[in-house]
Amino acid sequence: MHSWFKKGLTAAVAMLAITGLAQPVASAAPGGAPEDITVALKKIPGLKIVSEDPAPTGYRFFKLTYTQPADYTNPKAGTFEQRLTLLHRDVTAPTVMFTSGYNVSESPNRSEPTQIVNGNQVSMEYRYFTPSIPAKTDWHKQLTIWQAAVDEHRIVQAFKSVYHANWLATGGSKGGMTATYFRRFFPNDVNGTIPYVAPNDVVNEHDSYNKFLSKVGDPGCRDAVKAVQRDALKRRDELGGLVKQVSDQKGYTYNVVGSLDKAIELIITDTYFTFWQYQPPTECANVPKPGAPAKDLYAWFEKVDSLTGYADQEGASTIAYNYQASYQLGWYETYDAHLRDLLRYPGTFVPWTFLPKEVKRPKFDHFAMPDIDFWVRTQAKDMLYVYGEYDPWGAERFAPARFPWSDNHVYTVPKGNHGAKIAQLPADQAAAATATVRKWAGLPEQAPDARTFSAPSAPAGFPQFDADLMMIDRPKF
Structure with a gap:
């Protein structure tokens, strides 16, 4: 284990103890009636309900902020407010942790895993994307894959006080990378991870x-x-x-x-x-x-x-x-x-x-990606990657461990691009991938039978294409 990681992990554990994560939240009001979700959310330390916006029938949609330390290795660095959204269906349903790796969408869209498991979805804005930026910035120390992974860890642990069923993590492109890094540093936070079209640049500027x-x-x-x-x-x-x-x-x-x-x-x-x-x-x-x-x-x-x-x-x-x-x-x-x-x-x-002139070009960290790649190849489990055959970002892809106990999977959509999804796979593969996701969510598996598989359909009020699954914007992730 690298010394920089041990130092950061020690500081993070101390910070998490200070901030008091995952304090129990009551799940029922007096008399045994189910507690309203707004009441439960207000009990999560550091979480603020900014607004509740319209959502399709059967769902509630909240815009939130969550107070995060700016630097988990330095408690004196202050805090910042990280934007989140919550698409709530039922506290007993599975929950999907989603990030695009960029800004958070302010619409009640669902990632494909959320559709498959018909669950709740917590969506996170990546640190240093406006407005989730510390007042006093320190790019080199604060904008790292590890700091962002701790952000995601704190959010999952905080919401687990309300949502007790199984958890999944997902994201597309840079979000798929983020989901992978989160799982590497906190392998036990979720029951399964579904990264879409996630690049894996182990050696920078490789051909x-x-x-x-x-x-x-x-x-x-x-x-x-x-x-x-x-x-x-x-x-x-x-x-x-x-x-x-x-x-x-x-x-x-x-x-x-x-x-x-x-x-x-x-x-x-x-x-x-x-x-x-x-x-x-x-x-x-x-x-x-x-x-x-x-x-x-x-x-x-x-x-x-x-x-x-x-x-x-x-x-x-x-x-x-x-x-x-x-x-x-x-x-x-x-x-x-x-x-x-x-x-x-x-x-x-x-x-x-x-990069604008006021943002100093950093010295490249040659250890970060090889560390992730080694973990994925040797220790990762319950990971399901989806790639597109024609997508250039799949030229260097993740190759998760293939041990009998790993339950890892890699699928490629024929002639697919950077919008590749499980629903675009051949029917038998789509059914098998869907069954795996449902299994990790603690739901009954659907038999991988091409004759019975159909892509998850959107309930009334949801767009058929859930736009916040992908950050279709410049740059290319």
Whole structure:
């Protein structure tokens, strides 16, 4: 065990004792009647009900804040208010702990595991995403995967005083990474973990992504996307005029990346990755041919990877992610060999390019991800990973332990992208994965029979697509 981890763990245990986690909360009012959930929530130390908002029939939806220490290794660092939401159905139902790894959604959406188990859902905003930021920031000490894992641990333990049934953890993309890290540091907090499309960058700047991208999908589609990238770079002045017009209308600036021209080049360079990340194979037919009208080319980029995406105003919400990628999470190599003769800013598609000057670039932590990877490969249990066959982020994926007692699973959605879900798997695999999730939730398993499986349907009032399962935004997680 690394000395930094032992020191942090000791301090965290002390802090948790000071803050008094998981104090018992009464589950019934006098006379044996069920206690109203608002009464139970108000008994959780540090939890504040901000509002109760409309929710579909049979559910209640709360916006909350929870007081968290800014630094679990330093009790003098103060506290901050972390945003949460709660979708409540029944205190006797299973509960799913969800995070996107970014901001928390303020809508009563349900992650897929919550749909499968018809449970409650607690959703957490990741620390350092607005407004869940300490008044006095210390990025290097406070914005680490371990500090965030302790945040999640405290929340789960606090809510277990109300929700006594089984708990699951989940998240998509960076949220799937977060769910994995949470389980690594607190393996006994939940009964099962379901990470979706979670990258596993064990060795930073490894070429696994480029190898994947060179073979993904149909060769004709790969060639078409490469051709439109080259065409866009050759016509950057023409496209730049359109981008400037839109930017002026919206008040966009490009001080962080350095210039509008550089921002456009970075977007175009990364479009190949983004296309395969989010677009279905049917979109291959819609890739513009070289020489297409500028307005058609601009419209295509708006759908795939907006040319204004690296404006200061667009990137402000993901500065914390770019810091983490620069510090612990890692990054992917740029797939740009076919573009290098057209580039004016080669080698600048790196996470620290997107950090404002007031945020100092950190020294990369080469121990954090190998530690996670080793734990997942050797000690993890009750983990179910879902990936998309065409999703570039799956080029380096988690490979959980395969011991008889591990009960770990990895599924891949055929031709799936960064929105891959259990419901998109072949019917027999979807049924088996659903049965596993239900088992971990303490519910009767559904037989893995392709003839009886159907995807969970949304009750009245819920959208069929639960948007807060994925952070479909820049950057690519």
